[in-house]
Amino acid sequence: MSKLKVLLTGGAGFVGSHTAKILFRSGYKVIIIDNFSSGASKHPYGKFYKIDLKEEKEIIKILKKEKPDVIMHFAAFIIVSESIENPFKYYENNVGNTIKLISAMKEVGIKNFIFSSSAAVYGITEKNPIPETAELRPINPYGESKAMVEKMLKDMAQAKELNYIALRYFNVAGADPEGELGPSYLQPTHLIIRALKAAKGELPYLEIYGTDYPTPDGTCIRDYVHVMDVAYAHVLAMKYLLQNTNSNVLNCGYGKGFSVKEVIETVKKVTQREFKVIEGKRRPGDPPVLVADNRKIKQILKWKPKYNFLETIIQHTWQWLKKT
Ligand SMILES: NC(=O)c1ccc[n+]([C@@H]2O[C@H](COP(=O)([O-])OP(=O)(O)OC[C@H]3O[C@@H](n4cnc5c(N)ncnc54)[C@H](O)[C@@H]3O)[C@@H](O)[C@H]2O)c1
Known part of the structure; x- marks a missing residue:
C-alpha cells in the first residue's frame, strides 16, 4: 500500500513544523505550502512549495501534481491585536485564502480537511472550562475569521462537500523536546x-x-497546551477522519x-x-x-497528552x- 500523503499549509510555522515532524517520523509523505511570511523557516520534514495561498491557479497545479489524501490547514495570520488594527488583512488571509484553498480542493477532488481553529472563537464565556457547544461570540477579528471558516465547513460537511475536523487550540506553547524546532515568530506576542x-x-x-x-x-487565565500534544492531535484527527468520515469540532487544551x-x-x-x-x-x-473542556477530544480521538505540565x-x- 502506498504511503498516505498529507499536505500542510503553513507547515513551516510553529504548529505546522512540529506536526510535519511527527507525520514524517510516523512514515507519512509530507508536502508543505508556505509563503514564509511569519519568520518560519524550512526544516527537513517535508517537500516544500514556497507560495502564497492566494495564488489559486498555482495551488490547483500543486494539488493535481501531489494528490494529497488529507489537507491540514495551518496557514493564517495569528496576532489578535493586529487583527483589531487591520481587520481586512485577517479576513483576506484567514477567510479569503481558505476559500481559495477549499475551491482548489473541490476542483481536484480532495475531501479531507483538518482546520486550525482557535479558542478565540468563544470570546467571553459564562462557563469555564468551555465545552464545544458554547455559543461562539468572538471579540476580535482574528477569532471572527476562524468562526467564519468553521461555519462554512459545517455547511459544506452537511452537504457532503467535504469531511473536516476543526481543532480549536487553546494557547499553544512549548517547543520540540529534541530542541530542533520551536516558535519562530518575527513578532513574538505570546x-x-x-x-x-x-x-x-x-x-x-x-x-x-x-x-x-x-x-x-x-x-x-489561559490553558497552555504543548505544541507536541497539539501536533499529535492532528495525527489522531487525520486517522479518525479517514476511518469515519465524520466531521467534528474539538477543543484542544488541557482543561x-x-x-x-x-x-x-x-x-x-x-x-x-x-x-x-x-x-x-x-x-x-x-x-x-x-480554559478547554477537553472531554470530547479525549473521548473521540483518544488523545492522551504527554507534556501537560x-x-x-x-x-x-x-x-x-x-x-x-
Ligand atoms: N499558536 C497558537 O497559540 C494558536 C492558537 C490557536 C490557533 N492557532 C492557529 O494555528 C495555526 C498555526 O499557528 P502558528 O502558531 O503555527 O502560526 P505561524 O505564524 O507560526 O504559522 C503560520 C504559517 O502560515 C504561513 N502563512 C500565513 N499566511 C499564508 C499564506 N497566505 N500562504 C502561505 N503561507 C501562509 C506563515 O508563513 C507561517 O509559516 C494558525 O491557523 C493559527 O490561527 C494557533
Whole structure:
C-alpha cells in the first residue's frame, strides 16, 4: 500500500513544523505550502512549495501534481491585536485564502480537511472550562475569521462537500523536546516567549496587560497546551477522519488554566533569573479566562497528552530560545 500523503499549509510555522515532524517520523509523505511570511523557516520534514495561498491557479497545479489524501490547514495570520488594527488583512488571509484553498480542493477532488481553529472563537464565556457547544461570540477579528471558516465547513460537511475536523487550540506553547524546532515568530506576542525573552535579557521588561480582570489575581487565565500534544492531535484527527468520515469540532487544551502572574513565577523558577515586570493596562480583545473542556477530544480521538505540565512547556521553550 502506498504511503498516505498529507499536505500542510503553513507547515513551516510553529504548529505546522512540529506536526510535519511527527507525520514524517510516523512514515507519512509530507508536502508543505508556505509563503514564509511569519519568520518560519524550512526544516527537513517535508517537500516544500514556497507560495502564497492566494495564488489559486498555482495551488490547483500543486494539488493535481501531489494528490494529497488529507489537507491540514495551518496557514493564517495569528496576532489578535493586529487583527483589531487591520481587520481586512485577517479576513483576506484567514477567510479569503481558505476559500481559495477549499475551491482548489473541490476542483481536484480532495475531501479531507483538518482546520486550525482557535479558542478565540468563544470570546467571553459564562462557563469555564468551555465545552464545544458554547455559543461562539468572538471579540476580535482574528477569532471572527476562524468562526467564519468553521461555519462554512459545517455547511459544506452537511452537504457532503467535504469531511473536516476543526481543532480549536487553546494557547499553544512549548517547543520540540529534541530542541530542533520551536516558535519562530518575527513578532513574538505570546506570553511565555516574551517572559523568557525578558529572562534572557532580550526584552528590557515584561508588561502584564491588565491586572483588574475578574480572576483570583486579576490577570488573565489561559490553558497552555504543548505544541507536541497539539501536533499529535492532528495525527489522531487525520486517522479518525479517514476511518469515519465524520466531521467534528474539538477543543484542544488541557482543561487547566494558569494566570499571567503564575506563568511569570514559573518562568523565573525554571530559568532561575529575575526580570523586570510592569503592570500595564488591559489590551483590547482579551477574554479574562479561556480554559478547554477537553472531554470530547479525549473521548473521540483518544488523545492522551504527554507534556501537560507548565514547567515542561516553559523548559522546552527555554531550551529552544537559548539556542537561537
Ligand atoms: N499558536 C497558537 O497559540 C494558536 C492558537 C490557536 C490557533 N492557532 C492557529 O494555528 C495555526 C498555526 O499557528 P502558528 O502558531 O503555527 O502560526 P505561524 O505564524 O507560526 O504559522 C503560520 C504559517 O502560515 C504561513 N502563512 C500565513 N499566511 C499564508 C499564506 N497566505 N500562504 C502561505 N503561507 C501562509 C506563515 O508563513 C507561517 O509559516 C494558525 O491557523 C493559527 O490561527 C494557533
